């Protein structure tokens with residue numbers, strides 16, 4: 001099995017491969033986080049579906065603050081055990097997929113939130129923190145990195161890079177943003193090769 005060179009990335013990759021295994025996707029196939037979310041008992045809801053969210057909060061989240069949040073899960077489960085996830089509708093489906101994958105990873109990794117996530121802007125927390133920082137920094141790093149690795153697995157990535165495929169093509173194949181494909185190329189130490197062959 002091909003794994004990235006650093007110990008940290010190896011561990012992340014193994015977890016990510018576990019998630020892909022669970023989802024039953026082929027090595028070079030795109031993973032659908034919406035499919036996995038059901039197993040993680042995460043219910044993706046639209047901002048419009050949230051009752052009790054004031055028009056003011058809504059226009060703040062989709063206006064001035066639109067770039068300051070990508071999404072998040074409620075810390076409090078519903079009576080049926082499911083938790084609600086909201087994704088920023090302005091960020092596009094590729095970014096939404098990465099955000100949701102991170103939330104799925106938190107659940108599969110058994111991370112415990114360290115504070116309640118607020119949906120409305122929190123004056124004390126300041127702007128930009130309202131849906132973020134539900135977990136400690138190490139858990140955030142792991143969930144993001146493992147989620148990204150599950151979306152763009154190393155072995156297929158390495159082959160595509162060696163074939164000289166550009167990041168935007170790799171991104172399309174795995175249905176992620178070009179930025180996420182580039183992030184994966186960098187953290188798995190394929191960037192030098194990518195720069196040479198592409």
Ligand SMILES: [Zn+2]
Nearest residue numbers: 102135140143
């Ligand atoms: Zn997170």
